[in-house]
Amino acid sequence: MRNWQQDIPTIQAYWIDRVLFDVHHKEGHLQRYNASPDAYLSAIPLSAEIKALIRDNAVGALYLAGANPYLLRAHCLGLHMPDAEFVASLRAVAGEARRG
């Protein structure tokens, strides 16, 4: 396995990361996100599929999509997602992770 899914973020990964970052670093964003992830994500230039992954804390799929792992980790700690779920979601995509 390789340490990183992408050598430099794609535009899509940029916007996933933008959400994961802003929610925990911009005044009022965590409250807005918690109140309604769908409303929070409405103006973000990401596909409905990717937005659903974010909303559903689909950690493994977001990892494969190039989300920065540190942002993903901090996001889930910040939302109080149980660690066992977090790790299980990642383990489930082991076969699809980048190798070589």
Next chain:
Amino acid sequence: MRNWQQDIPTIQAYWIDRVLFDVHHKEGHLQRYNASPDAYLSAIPLSAEIKALIRDNAVGALYLAGANPYLLRAHCLGLHMPDAEFVASLRAVAGEARRG
């Protein structure tokens, strides 16, 4: 004369620059500043004297205090200060500028 008043900003210069930057780069700040510079500046850790210099567009004195010249210039352009006044305020402090 030297090109810069300070080799690295002092903490006071940092806060002057923070104001000059935020007013033109953060959502709603320009409106808040224009509505009441004193209210906008109330929470900033600067002395009453320095806050008055900012409020009064005392360009020359802010320059001597270490304000970044590009932030100072953009601030005054953004507030539509006439260029003749801007330059005159700077010329007036020529004798006190850093030399050598």
Next chain:
Amino acid sequence: MADLVGVFAASHTPVMLNFPDAVEEADRSAVYDEFRKLGAALAATKPQTVIVISDDHLHNFFLDNLPAFCIGAADSYASPAEHWLAVDRHALRGDSALSAHVLGEALEAGFDPAFSMQLTLDHGVLTPLVLAGLSRQVAIVPILVNCVQPPLPTMARCLQWGRFLSTAIRSYRGCERVAILATGGISHDVATPRMGMINEAFDREFLRLLELDDSEQLLRFATDHVNEAGNGAEEIRNWLMAHGAAAGHRFELQFYRPLHKWYTGIGMARWHTGDAS
């Protein structure tokens, strides 16, 4: 492997757009004409991407994270950053593939650039491209050098960066033709008691040394005398990057005029890297 088809440099200032009437009609026409000529010469080199070396005037960067060198790595850049700049808002097309290549090569070669996937470019990049008629034509990779807030990178380091850029372009397999446009300077002061004064002698000597192409003399002069030419003259770093990239190719001064009412010694030039030499 890409060719470095041309290297160009031009001054920039927001007042060219904001206060066009501050100078005589003859001066204004001359400057605008010369920008169009530079644009035509650059376009004639048929670049697929232009690396624009300029500086961020503290719009994208602040004292909480001020990079010495930052490489833009986006497919599109909004502009301008200045809400008060008299220009129509439009996006500049990026070339993120070339950005990624230059960034990766820089890190491998012992340089320490920051990178950015989201920049709203300011007049430093925008003004010369607009006046040259290129802002809607070319794809760009912006490289932003700290010329605006001490401590600044050394003049020597900028020349090294330029030499590196030449190598990085030539090892790129993603396209065939890359040009460089450096912007900024020459002598001017921004918001200092000298604002409006221009050190023409500095400018003439700097341009002479670029033509002479003696790196040691050039660096010595730039380092020792920049304080006599104004804080805006710190932007000669961008010219030195271009000069380093053009390594030994003929420098040609296109235009120079000190325009006090625009606060700036305005120069335009090119290095003939694309010619057989």
Next chain:
Amino acid sequence: MADLVGVFAASHTPVMLNFPDAVEEADRSAVYDEFRKLGAALAATKPQTVIVISDDHLHNFFLDNLPAFCIGAADSYASPAEHWLAVDRHALRGDSALSAHVLGEALEAGFDPAFSMQLTLDHGVLTPLVLAGLSRQVAIVPILVNCVQPPLPTMARCLQWGRFLSTAIRSYRGCERVAILATGGISHDVATPRMGMINEAFDREFLRLLELDDSEQLLRFATDHVNEAGNGAEEIRNWLMAHGAAAGHRFELQFYRPLHKWYTGIGMARWHTGDAS
């Protein structure tokens, strides 16, 4: 001229504070004890300032301006950046004079650091200092290395930075005693399918090569095998900075234990720069 009185390294992870009960009591006590020992050893070198080499885990920096190396230049740093970190908020004292010196020397010496006058430091800096009992005792200069978002600086560059740091400290006239604390690593994965796995063999070999002090072998191993040790192992860059700074002084492993429940191969070590040698 300051002395580099000691160089130390320790792993960091937020779970040591957030999930203390995730591991056996014996493991937790051992780790906490060893951090206190490291803190005592560091304090015994009587540093006036500690340069803390760590990485920002994307709290202060983002993809819009991601520095390869950033030098903190403030008199005080709020912490922690993580609203969810189980630690009491408190400010860390800075040493802006030493920061300014290191920054200036770096630019002169052909390095390209960003600088920051406003950082809210995260667990990378805070956790080891808190566990070592030093977070309210020492003044610090944080140096933040990009270990968290490719493209990353090379392992070789980090060693060069370390060598530079040693020179910069020794040319500083503002105080007499400076120590270095590098934090991060060793083998671990953060938010990857391998999370919780630890490559103990990688860690043992990396530690062996630090002790052996053969730069070429060390860099070769770090570069070629880091992908087998996890994305968190990219933080060995911080250890390589420390190793470069300690240049040839004896390395001593204080503690190593792979703690799967804390997801991390936890190591602590020092280089004896302060001893006569």
